[in-house]
Structure formats: C-alpha cells, structure tokens
Amino acid sequence: MKQIDTAVLGATGMVGQRFVKILANHPWFNIKALTASKRSSGKEYKKGVNWVLDTEIPKSIENIEIQKTHPKVDGDLAFSALPSNIADSVEENFAKKGFAVASNASSHRMESDVPLVIPEVNPSHLELIEKQKQNREWSGYVVTNPNCSTIILTLPLKPIQEKMGLSSVKVVTLQAVSGAGYSGVPSMAIIDNAIPYISSEEIKMEKESKKLLGKVDNGELNLPDIDVSAQCNRIPVTDGHMESVWIETEEETSPNEIKKALEGFMGEPQKKDLPSAPKKPIIVKESEDRPQPRLDKDLGDGMSVSVGRIRGSNKEFKLTILGHNTIRGAAGASILNAELMTQKGYLK
Amino acid sequence: MKQIDTAVLGATGMVGQRFVKILANHPWFNIKALTASKRSSGKEYKKGVNWVLDTEIPKSIENIEIQKTHPKVDGDLAFSALPSNIADSVEENFAKKGFAVASNASSHRMESDVPLVIPEVNPSHLELIEKQKQNREWSGYVVTNPNCSTIILTLPLKPIQEKMGLSSVKVVTLQAVSGAGYSGVPSMAIIDNAIPYISSEEIKMEKESKKLLGKVDNGELNLPDIDVSAQCNRIPVTDGHMESVWIETEEETSPNEIKKALEGFMGEPQKKDLPSAPKKPIIVKESEDRPQPRLDKDLGDGMSVSVGRIRGSNKEFKLTILGHNTIRGAAGASILNAELMTQKGYLK
Amino acid sequence: MKQIDTAVLGATGMVGQRFVKILANHPWFNIKALTASKRSSGKEYKKGVNWVLDTEIPKSIENIEIQKTHPKVDGDLAFSALPSNIADSVEENFAKKGFAVASNASSHRMESDVPLVIPEVNPSHLELIEKQKQNREWSGYVVTNPNCSTIILTLPLKPIQEKMGLSSVKVVTLQAVSGAGYSGVPSMAIIDNAIPYISSEEIKMEKESKKLLGKVDNGELNLPDIDVSAQCNRIPVTDGHMESVWIETEEETSPNEIKKALEGFMGEPQKKDLPSAPKKPIIVKESEDRPQPRLDKDLGDGMSVSVGRIRGSNKEFKLTILGHNTIRGAAGASILNAELMTQKGYLK
C-alpha cells in the first residue's frame, strides 16, 4: 500500500508528541512535515521539542526540521494538535489547499457540516465530508474528534444506546493534568489538591456527546433526546481521565445486560482491523475497585476504554469509565479517524 | 463553669489525634483518660502515639498514660474514635456504666433510638436520648455523628431543604486518603492515581443523609422523600473531601436564591455560640474554581463547609461542596455534638 | 511604639502573599502600599491577586489598591518580593529615594557593601549599611536575605561553626515547588517525578553560605575557609525544603555535642525578642524519620529550622535539615531582617 504523506501541525506540544510517537511506525501514514510556532521552527525536531514522553524520540523523526504552520508544507493529510484559537483559520487554510485535516482542536467540532467522529460510535457521519466540500468549495476538508473526556464517555454509551436506549446521562470527571497541556496546570495548584473547574469542558461534554450519538440523514444531523449534564474536576494524575456516571436507559435492564452489551461491542475499526484499533474498544473490569488511571489507562495501547462498577436496577445505573486522555482522547482519536477516512476512500 | 471529665477512646489513631488536639484547650471538656489498644497501653501518650499532625503534641497531654479501652476509666463523657468492629460492644459498655458516648464510629448510627446528629442540621434528634435510655435501661447513652462525607454533604443540603424543598440528590465524592486511617491507603495505590471505590461509603451516604434530614416526632423518626445516590472515589489528597453534587429542589428557584439560603444559614451552634462552632457553618466561594481541598479545608478551623460553583435553573442545580474530613467530618463533629448535648442539659 | 510605614513590592506573587499575611498583624510595620506589575495595578488587592494561601486574605488588606512598583509610593521601609531581573534597578531606585529595602531578591546579595543577613547568624553584617550609603551616596539602602535553601542550611551551620569549627559542607536538597513561584513548575513535570536541576541554585548555596559565615571587619568581609558543595533537586512537595548534609568539623566531636550546640543556640532575634523570632530557631527532632516537610515546616510559625538524624563520628557527620522555604526562607527572612534593622536603630 502506498503511504500517505502526512503533516503534524503543532508537533512540539504534548498531544503533538503523542502524534509523532504513534505515527513514527505507522503502516499507512508517513510523516513528511512537522510544524510548530516560530520559536521552534527551523530547528531539528529533537532540538525544538521539550520531549516529555517516557520513551525516546523516534530515531526516524528526530532530525526532521520543524517548519512554520503553513499549508505550503508537504502532504495530503494533516493532523492538527493546534490550540483552538489558532486552529480555526489555519485548519481552514489547509483544507482549502486540499489537505484532509484530522483535527483534535475544538474550533470546528460543532459546525453542522463538519464530521465529529469516534470511529466506533458514528462512522457514518463521515458522509458530511461531501456536504462540507460543496458548502465551502474546498478541495480538502476537516474532520474532528471530540474533546478527550467526551470520547471516553461516549464510546461506552454507544452500545447502551443501541441495546437498551438512553435517556439521561450525568457525569462527574476526575481529569488528568495532561489534558491542559504541559504547562497548563501549575504543580502548586494541584499537588495534594483538586480543582472543581475546567474551562469550557462541561459544555463540550454536554454538546459533543449528543452530536456523536445523533444520526446523519441526507446530510442533516438529528440530535437524540438525551439529557447530558457534566461536572468536571482536575485531580493530581498525569494521564488518564476517570468518570463517575449515572445513566438512565429507555428500557428496563440489568447490570449484567449492560456488561454484555459493552463487552460484545465491536465497531468498524475492529471489523475492518484498522491499524490503531484496539482489539476490544471497551474492556469491562470485574474488580470492585477498577478501573484506575495509572493501572488501566494503557490497556489496548491507550486506545481501549475501561468500564467498571456497573450497578443499579430498572432504568438507573451507575458506572465508572476510564481512558487515556492524550491517546484515545486526542492523538490516537485523530489517527483512528484518519484510518477510517482512508479505509472508506476519503483519503487516497 | 465546671469542666466535664472526658475520655478519648482510640486516642492514638488519626481521628484520635484530632480529638486530642482540639480537646487540649477545650473550655468545657477536660481530658482525664486516653485509651488505645494493648500495644500502646501503659505508655505515655507521646511514646505510644505516632503523632502525624503538623503541630506538636499538646504539652498538657503528652505525659498522660494510655489505658486499655475499658469503662473503668475516669470520666462522664467519652469520645469514641474506635474502629467500627470494636466500637459496637465497647460503646455499649461505656453507656451502661453511665458515660455519655459521643461516637464517630458507624456501629450504632442507624439504630432507631440512637441520635445521628449534625448540630446545625437536626439538633432536635437529641430527644432520642431519653428513648434510648428507657429502651436499653442504660444510665448513659450513645450519640453518633455521621460518616465524614455525609456530614460535608448534608450540612449545606439543610438550608436548601428548608427554603426550597429537596427531592433528589446525586453526589460524586473525591475523598482524601486520611478518611481511611493513617495506613488505610498505601502510597503505591494512590500516587498518580484515583480509586473508584470506598468500602460501604456509598450506602452510608445514601442512608445517613436521609436520617439526618428526617423529623423526630414523639420519638419516632420520619424519613423525608428524597432520592439520594452516591458514587465515592479516593484521590491523592491528604485531607479534605470534595463533592460534585446535583440537587433537585421541590420549588423552582435560582443559583442566587440557593446562595442566599446557604450564606444566611445559622444553626443552633452559632446561635448558642458553642465553643467549636464556626462563625459561618457554610461559606460560599465566589471564584469559579473553588472550593479546593488544600486551600479551603481549614476555613473556620476546619469546621466550616465551603460551597461553590452553584449553577443550574428551574429545579435542577449543580454545586461543589468541600469540608475537612477529620475535623468537621469526624473529631470536630463529635465534639460539637457533645457541646450541644451539654448546652441542652444532657451532660452535666 | 510608632509604626513604620511599609510597602510590599511584588505583593501578588507567592512570596508577596506571605509578606502580606505576616505583615497584616505586625506590631511594628504598617502596610501603606502594595505594588505589582501593570496587569494588577489599579485593582483592589483582593481582585488583583490570585490568593493561594490556605487562609483568607486579611480583611485589613483586601481593599488596598495595588500600585505600580515605583518609589513614589508611601513608606520608609520596602519589602521586595520582586523577581531578580526586575529587582536590580528597582531596589536601587527605592534606596535612592530613602527607603530601607529589605529584599528577598538575589540581585544585590553578593555585592561587597550589601549586607546578606540571617539575624541569628551574622547580625553584625548590618554595619555594611553605612559603607553602602557612603559608597553609593544613597539616603536609603538595601539589605538582603539569602536564597531559601541557603538560609535553611546556614542557620544550623552557625552554632557548629562556633563550637567545633567547620571545614567542609556537602548538601543535597529536596526542594518544594513553591520555591519556583506559583507557575514555576508545571504539574506534568513533577507529579510522580523528581528533577535533578534548579537553575543557579547550587552556585547560590555555595557562595551565599560562605558570605553568611564570614566576618565583617572595618567594613571588609572575610570569607571563612569552608568548602561548600551543593546538589539541588526538585520534588513533588508544595512547601518545605529538606536537605541531606555532610559536614566536616575542625575539632573532633560527637552527635551529642552537635545536638547540644544546635538546641542551645540563641541568636539576637531570640535575645532581643523580635516579633517574628521563633522561640527556638533550631529544633532538634529525636525521631529517626524526622524532620519531614509536611509535618515540620510550620514549626515556630514557619520560622524554626528542624534538624534530625545527626550521626557520624570524629570530624565527619551526617544530618537532615528542614525549613519552610517561603516563610523562613523568604518573606519571614526579610521581615526578621527588618525587625533587626529596626531594633539596631537603622530604621526609625
């Protein structure tokens, strides 16, 4: 298979580093360009990046020269790890130039002709790509993945919605500091502490989850009738978002039925055996004190979401959900989207 | 005023140390006996205790000899920081001998003739003391305070119940490790991690909060019609439980009305100016990222509960609650109970 | 006693907040001005500061309007919590205008006519004030306190130098994150981690400690013949620097003699009963696992330094030292200096 030339936009940040690490050995995508802000551009990657992952910089990447973030860079596919304030216009410029942009930024997620996709949840939303290209007269297009805590929440909601219907979701998050970027949370703010506030996070969870669980018919998105309410907290954990969730189902069911729905769930990435697809998108933990961030975040190479403590009766249930926020919740999410785009023929 | 001779049962544990620290300078209660398990009994307090508070052992206490936990010790009032499995029969034996037992243990909390009290919330429940003494033919009696996370939750629920009615509560806790006792949570279990499970905690929160918000009429407890559902998590914080809460009120109201109800709230401890009563039992924090455990747990000398992020509309609201789990949630709670018992004439 | 009008320069940072908290109730010094950068100036203190201490903003201070850092502000005494790059010229300007500047910044510490003082260690160095004023033709002057980890190290070295002579010091620090300022250490950098590097810290410890232990004769500083070598590490602790130290004495001695020298030590602050002087500047901890940052940093209201694990023989000994880096190591240090300056008549 011919490899697709790929640029990583914002390649020096924490999510950018995750992109680089995963893509360094990717069977389909070939890094041709790395971009960053002026401060780093012109330097070799290993000199321009403050590499903070617990593995070494991939040898094949370390000498690539960082470029400014501009659509003149090489490539047909661009992964965007840009901050939202910058991503807005920059991603559009890349799409105009013909790039397929797989974006982790929030700027375009809620636009009606932009697919917001988790491949296991709503692969068919990719059909909005055509509408987007027509609407905007772009040769390329933008596909987005949700906010990290939304992805981790919504993936296990999907099989429940399918099997027993879903009418209400209340979620409290215990989020890792990496979600705010490397310098986002000062240590003085969080050691021996917790913070009951993350800017814009609750509204993102409440809106994005409904778009994801909605249906696209003839290019129109129909939102489902589900109440979603979120409260977001930061805790002193480096990686891995944990979420305490109440759900209300439409039909009466049982913890055991829910467990079966979660364990049996396979999405298109699994059926099509996409390169970054975990064998099991959802892993049910039996132990009463799991999932836990440090112990379970790396399951499925960080692409599986773990669910535990399923309890309740009739139509009201409690459960705990956990996932790796910068892999399944960010870089891995964009890459899995791009794999789905490739497999479905949107990328050649 | 004559001081009341007091014993602290289980004086070497973490809650026991909090009792000792607060009581060392108490205007009404005078420590006459400190008890602990066999391993420590017979030793001076300073030698038998592994003192883990960030102040020095009170000079007036450090040389007191630790005794075995037996009702032959001196005193009219006993504070119990015993583990539940031991507290059950031991507290009964103290009550039979005539002690007023102010207990932090869970053993007797849900018994129908045992007061479960937060002085600001349900001071009138102390009238169950008479019933208890009659039922059991004891010369003394047992009064209990709730579980730490329940106290911190229920204190601010009270003014809401009073002013706008309360029909439903959903609470997710982010609890400090001190709640499990000094050796309860290994560091390997919790550094860079969170645990979605605390044994028996959820059921305690769900049941105790309803008893507290109930009414005692003619010695009978009537439970209110409130749905309470809890999910309990442990996080890497030493002291201070934080709680993300949804409430449903009976009447339509607004965040501003709720805020006024909380800020204006005064209970009997404030009206009667009890020694351990904080001036403000509930402190409303205006900043969008408060309350936080490390910064707010010590407000009101650890006896005030902080509330922030009040938001919502109609009948559904979200808020964040925080309190010091081993002061307002344990030792301080028992002491404030005993002060109320004294002020109301149950202790002389 | 007439109060001295006082300005706090850089009053919104973490050390600035410590100044404000300690000075709010100071018997000699009266806050007349608070200064900060342009971003905050013009605002009431409570609105311009991100208050991060675990007590509330002092009521007497919260409404004071923050000013720009300029010598036109009111006062005779200025405490400087400015960053070093700014402190250099700004402190000079204040001194020219007649202010006595008690500075926590590093800019002027090593200048030969600027006193670098720990009141218990080298109070006589204040005589350099006269020389400084003559040299520079200033009506005011600058007095500095050392770097936080240097103060904590040098205070207990002093009685050892006096009693048994001191020829060599090797120190490894385990430093709290507050030493880098509120945003200095990202949580991603330090949770479940340690960092073996703090910019310029080792050279400061090696040079400042020798100036402190030197003698001033006729306005000339004579450095002692002591080898000092430091290695500095950052660990995930909010407040409290711990130091593992080897010392070589000139005379043979014993752990017990060293212990007696430390415990019996009284400096001028104790003899003159200065307001911020701890009763015991050095507290010897007997327990084999002390001192510890969280448990011992607040001894003596954060102004005592704790020493433990004294062991060794002949002329080589090991010991562990601990102190509060933003109180004894910063704001409290400057204030104690100013109290000594006042008591000695340099400030009226």
Next chain:
Amino acid sequence: MKQIDTAVLGATGMVGQRFVKILANHPWFNIKALTASKRSSGKEYKKGVNWVLDTEIPKSIENIEIQKTHPKVDGDLAFSALPSNIADSVEENFAKKGFAVASNASSHRMESDVPLVIPEVNPSHLELIEKQKQNREWSGYVVTNPNCSTIILTLPLKPIQEKMGLSSVKVVTLQAVSGAGYSGVPSMAIIDNAIPYISSEEIKMEKESKKLLGKVDNGELNLPDIDVSAQCNRIPVTDGHMESVWIETEEETSPNEIKKALEGFMGEPQKKDLPSAPKKPIIVKESEDRPQPRLDKDLGDGMSVSVGRIRGSNKEFKLTILGHNTIRGAAGASILNAELMTQKGYLK
C-alpha cells in the same frame, strides 16, 4: 535450547509480580511453580494476587495454582522475592535440595561464600559458587543481587573505578515508594512530603557496593579502598530511584572523560547478548535536568541506568544517577544473574 524449570518464591508481592511479568515470555526460563504465603496458596494466580502492574496478568500464568513456599515444588532454578526474615532459612532449604537460588533478599548477601553480583560489574564473583557448595555441602547454591539503590549506584561506578580509579563516594538517594513493597509506605506518610529515613538502607549501600567493587582471588574477596557514605530518603514517586552522588577519583580526569567511560561501557551481559541485557547498561543524558524518574526509569525496558549532570574537575565530581528499582534494582537483576549463571554453565 532446553528451557530451565523455574519457581518464583513470593510471587504475589510487587517484586514477585515483576518476576512473573518478565519470565512469562522468557526464552530460557519456564515458570513451573509460583509460591506465596498460606493466605494465597491453593488459589489460581489471578485470584491469589492483587496485581498492581499496568499491564494485564500474562495469560500463560494466570491459572497456575499458587503453592506454599517449600522446596518440594518443581524446578531447578528458584527466584526469591521473599522478605528477608523468611528468605534466610527458606533459601537454604531450596539450595540443599539442589536448586540454584537467584535471590533478591538481603539475608545472604554479605556472607563470604555467597556471590553478590551485578553481571556488568563483577561476573567473576560467581566462582564463589563452588566454594559455597563445598563449604556447605549443598547440591544447590544461592546467588544474590544487591539492594535496589546499591545496584543503581554501583553499575556506573564500575567503569569509573576501572578507568580513573575511585577513592570516595557520597550518595544521597531520592527513593520511590515501591521499594518498600506495596503496602510499605502509607499515602498519608508521603503525599506532599518526604521521609529522611529508610530502615537499614544506608548500611546496605555502604557495604554491598564495596563487596561488588572488590576482587575475588582464589575464593577470597578483597575489598577495595573506597569510602562510601550514604543518606537515604523516600519521596512521593512510585517507581525509579534517583541518586545525587559525589565521587573522588584516584587520577585527575574531567566530566568528558567520565562521560566517555560511562557511554563506552559494556559488560558481559552485553558481550554475551543475554536475553535481559539492555543494549546500553548506562545511558548518559545530555539535558541539564535529566535523568528523571518518571521519564527515564523505563529506558532499556527498565534495565538501563541513566546518568546525567556530570560536573566537577580534578578529582571531585558530581553526578545524578537513576534506575528502575523493581526491575534493574530487583526482579530484572535476579533474572540477569540467572542468565549469567546459565551462560557460564552453572545452570543446566
């Protein structure tokens, strides 16, 4: 190659779990027996263990039944992760029965006929095996690896000793909590804190390092003339011991020469390409703030030791050393020893 039947003694503890994880796919060693205390014996491994690593229990191991620790279990090779108080006689019993015991326990390390080995440092010490078997008339034997912090220290000392001679070592450790076993350090003891004491650790570092750097001639161990002094601290880190070290060399040298000696170092495991040997036993980090526990502990699959911040001149140098305490410092160390024993023909 025929696989060697292997037992893991103490297989449920934290080091035991590391043994299981590494051995599950080992090319030479085949797990035939897992032993633990009575509480777990008789259970399947997955039910008897509280698995705390961040990967799942190896499928090939999870159903093995745990046995009591008794030499009747199957195998020719036994890895011992037993606590020292138990290891003493139990390991002897296994050796009498013919087992080659590769022990991580401290019980026998300092006995004159027991090899204490780091394969890169002193592989020739294995010749003590013959002496041991003769002395004790055992058909098997015991080989030990050093204490975790000693291994991490001594590995990089070896090339320095070889190239420029070594006369003095002073080391301060910043040790991870996993070194104390899963429940060894309560979270209340270490969150936002550090502890300047680890029982027996300093004496182990001072004695074991000298045995390792000594020479065995005709079955006699000759200790080198090196002063080693250690101070040991615990910090809130899960895995990875960091050490701040001063060394004095016999010859004058430079940081650059030391760096070259470290980087060029290859031991027998590398030359013989043993299965668990890291390609580079010592990795020199160039960045001024490395090595760090969370980022560098897993280099070389946890078997490489990292060194950084090499500075100094003449004969006195400072450096920072870091290694994974339960892999290179425990389970991996025993396994590498057993691989060396196999390669040298002591195990068939």
